Amino acid sequence: MTDSRLAIVILAAGQGTRMKSETPKLLHTLAGIPIVSHVLATAREMDAAYTVAVVRHERDRLAEVIEEQLPGGMIVDQDEIPGTGRAVEQAVAALPLDFAGEVLVVNGDVPLLDADTLTSLIESHRAGSSSATLLSAVLDDPTGYGRIVRDAGGRLDRIVEHRDATAAELALSEINAGVYLFGLAELRDTLASLGTENSQGEKYLTDVVGLLRAAGSEVAAVPVEDPWLVAGINDRAQLSEAAAKLNALIVRGWQLAGVTVQDPATTWIDLKATIANDVELLPGTQIRGATVIATGAVVGPDTTLLDCEVGERAVVKRTDATLSVIGADTSVGPFAYLRPNTILDAGGKIGTFVETKNSTIGAGSKVPHLSYIGDTTVGTGSNVGAGTITANYDGVNKNKTIVGSHVRTGSHNVFVAPVRIGDGAYTGAGTVVRKDIPSGALGISVAPQRNLEGWVVDNRPGTDAATAAQDSTPEQSGD
Numbered sequence: 001m002t003d004s005r006l007a008i009v010i011l012a013a014g015q016g017t018r019m020k021s022e023t024p025k026l027l028h029t030l031a032g033i034p035i036v037s038h039v040l041a042t043a044r045e046m047d048a049a050y051t052v053a054v055v056r057h058e059r060d061r062l063a064e065v066i067e068e069q070l071p072g073g074m075i076v077d078q079d080e081i082p083g084t085g086r087a088v089e090q091a092v093a094a095l096p097l098d099f100a101g102e103v104l105v106v107n108g109d110v111p112l113l114d115a116d117t118l119t120s121l122i123e124s125h126r127a128g129s130s131s132a133t134l135l136s137a138v139l140d141d142p143t144g145y146g147r148i149v150r151d152a153g154g155r156l157d158r159i160v161e162h163r164d165a166t167a168a169e170l171a172l173s174e175i176n177a178g179v180y181l182f183g184l185a186e187l188r189d190t191l192a193s194l195g196t197e198n199s200q201g202e203k204y205l206t207d208v209v210g211l212l213r214a215a216g217s218e219v220a221a222v223p224v225e226d227p228w229l230v231a232g233i234n235d236r237a238q239l240s241e242a243a244a245k246l247n248a249l250i251v252r253g254w255q256l257a258g259v260t261v262q263d264p265a266t267t268w269i270d271l272k273a274t275i276a277n278d279v280e281l282l283p284g285t286q287i288r289g290a291t292v293i294a295t296g297a298v299v300g301p302d303t304t305l306l307d308c309e310v311g312e313r314a315v316v317k318r319t320d321a322t323l324s325v326i327g328a329d330t331s332v333g334p335f336a337y338l339r340p341n342t343i344l345d346a347g348g349k350i351g352t353f354v355e356t357k358n359s360t361i362g363a364g365s366k367v368p369h370l371s372y373i374g375d376t377t378v379g380t381g382s383n384v385g386a387g388t389i390t391a392n393y394d395g396v397n398k399n400k401t402i403v404g405s406h407v408r409t410g411s412h413n414v415f416v417a418p419v420r421i422g423d424g425a426y427t428g429a430g431t432v433v434r435k436d437i438p439s440g441a442l443g444i445s446v447a448p449q450r451n452l453e454g455w456v457v458d459n460r461p462g463t464d465a466a467t468a469a470q471d472s473t474p475e476q477s478g479d
């Protein structure tokens, strides 16, 4: 049910300088979705009366993601005045005048934050009488975070940013998590009097805390039990640490749901993937995007699947596949490369050193070795010989190859598209198929072999080959 007293503000306007990236910080991904999308998903779960996201740096790229994920949300553009305090000031100004509730402010760079933690923050605030309640965490290494400064009685006094802190303050290990709940009226008043007297010349939201306290109001800080919940991402080292932490949670979740994961440290599973019980994931495997894996499948080692569908009992070994459908009871790899729109029907095989693209391999059909199959349809029960290449591109257009059912093609064929091989047809080894082959026919394009007797002895006298030829007995000579 919508919480009519609650507005959520997500801060997403910062530059993210420490990422040193062309990509805005909040669009860097973990578990397959942008940092900000994790926060937006959590915000959405809270079902607040109003959700406001503040943007500025690369605003269009951020706004696109926000609009998609929070269709009913408001997007507010921060002006040229920098700082988290200014961002909140402008967000609050966008709320309707008749709204008189609480404002939950969340930094956009805390991807592991969950709705349960926010709910208990709100409950704790509503149970007390403070003007504001914020989340804190006690860290072994608080470097970079704002520190919670408490008075002799243990009451929260103010927050000091790392770069503005004294040596004694830097030694404090309780940090500001960047997640706050404010009563709207007092927040509004206090934001109006925020200054910029700090090392960055910014309006700090954190100064609101000190101002509220100086005005005689209470502010409570609730420490979270697991500091990972509020880990802020400022640089790529923190991003990889948070990604590893999240991945460990995801892997564990699937393990408890009945998936065998031999090596959690080298197995990466995106948030949107779905894996049935009794699937086995072997080391070095990445299950990316919205990949779906059915029961009994064995994936890996060293396999990456992006947005794929894998059927029951399929075995997919040392394979890279994107946007492909791998049917039940199939075998893929080792060393297979399935490009978008490959469909391998039940019982089929895409074998060793085989690349496929935009092709359907019918039920029980096999492309076992060293082949490139593009823009092709293969019927059922066919076998494509080793080393077959579809010449699908004539330099201008891509053309289709159609192979029927129960076809047997020889090794080292080229199918020059557009071309059609009929049901039950055969081809000889080394055939270049330029014309359609009717059903049941044998297609051959190779000229009959000629043997020029004695050629080596006559033309390469004195070589090891010539000596071997002269010494050979009739049964070794191949006659």
Ligand code: UD1
Pocket: 011, 012, 013, 014, 015, 054, 055, 078, 081, 082, 083, 084, 085, 086, 087, 107, 108, 109, 144, 145, 146, 147, 159, 161, 175, 176, 177, 178, 204, 205, 206, 231, 232, 233, 234
């Ligand atoms: C901030 C807090 C710090 C806290 C830490 C927790 C302030 C001044 N400091 O520091 O006390 O320990 O988070 O992770 O708030 N943003 C805007 N507009 C701006 C600047 C930033 O919207 O003008 C957004 C950013 O996009 C980001 C969030 O606010 O999502 C926090 O900004 P960031 O620069 O990461 O703050 P920290 O230095 O980490």
Ligand code: CA
Pocket: 107, 109, 232, 233, 234
């Ligand atoms: Ca931060």
